[in-house]
Amino acid sequence: MREVAVRCIDDAQRGHRLAVETIRTGEPPQAEEVCRWTLDGTRQLTDLRARLLAELDEDAADFVDQVVLVATELATNALRHGEPPTTVRLLRDSEQLVVDVADHDPEAIPELAPDRPLNGGGRGLLLARWFSQEVGWYAVGDVKHVWAAFARTGAGRARPEGQRGSTATSL
Numbered sequence: 001m002r003e004v005a006v007r008c009i010d011d012a013q014r015g016h017r018l019a020v021e022t023i024r025t026g027e028p029p030q031a032e033e034v035c036r037w038t039l040d041g042t043r044q045l046t047d048l049r050a051r052l053l054a055e056l057d058e059d060a061a062d063f064v065d066q067v068v069l070v071a072t073e074l075a076t077n078a079l080r081h082g083e084p085p086t087t088v089r090l091l092r093d094s095e096q097l098v099v100d101v102a103d104h105d106p107e108a109i110p111e112l113a114p115d116r117p118l119n120g121g122g123r124g125l126l127l128a129r130w131f132s133q134e135v136g137w138y139a140v141g142d143v144k145h146v147w148a149a150f151a152r153t154g155a156g157r158a159r160p161e162g163q164r165g166s167t168a169t170s171l
Helices: 042-056 064-081 124-131
Strands: 005-011 016-022 032-039 086-092 096-103 134-140 143-151 167-170
Touching: 032 042, 032 064, 042 064, 042 086, 064 086, 064 096, 064 124, 064 143, 124 134, 124 143
Parallel strands: 032 167
Antiparallel strands: 005 016, 032 086, 086 096, 096 143, 134 143
16 A cells, blocks of 8 residues: 655646645665666766666566666656755665665655646656556655665566656766
8 A cells, every 4th residue: 555645736837736646655675786876967867777778687678668767767856856966776686676766855855746737847756656566755864765666577567556557886
């Protein structure tokens, strides 16, 4: 069961109200860190994608593109809305992969805005929620983490009810 909170906010710039859903709070499933990348800007996202593709080749052959997309979206959110540096970690255990993205702005709570107009942007968390088994966030001190978990086998990739869908490296 996922824990979420929904609230409405006025979007004065667009002249309507948006339903905003915050994502689950809590640490990701326990898994071993496989890789870590530190990003200082969006120019490093291309290299992050390439390195993730190389690292995930064997683990996620049937859904590697979704993991890379979600990692890139979460990293983009952290770079745009958080405080640098952004750290992207790939975690692995026998049943799942976890992408954990950290920035230094624990005050900015990650929110889903499913009612946002298509041209309004802000689809990163929605994509993460759609493609992963679970999405969550937590803060430790001045660091906020947003994470997404993926089953390593196709059989375990069922969506929770209501959901639609160590090597250290600096890039």
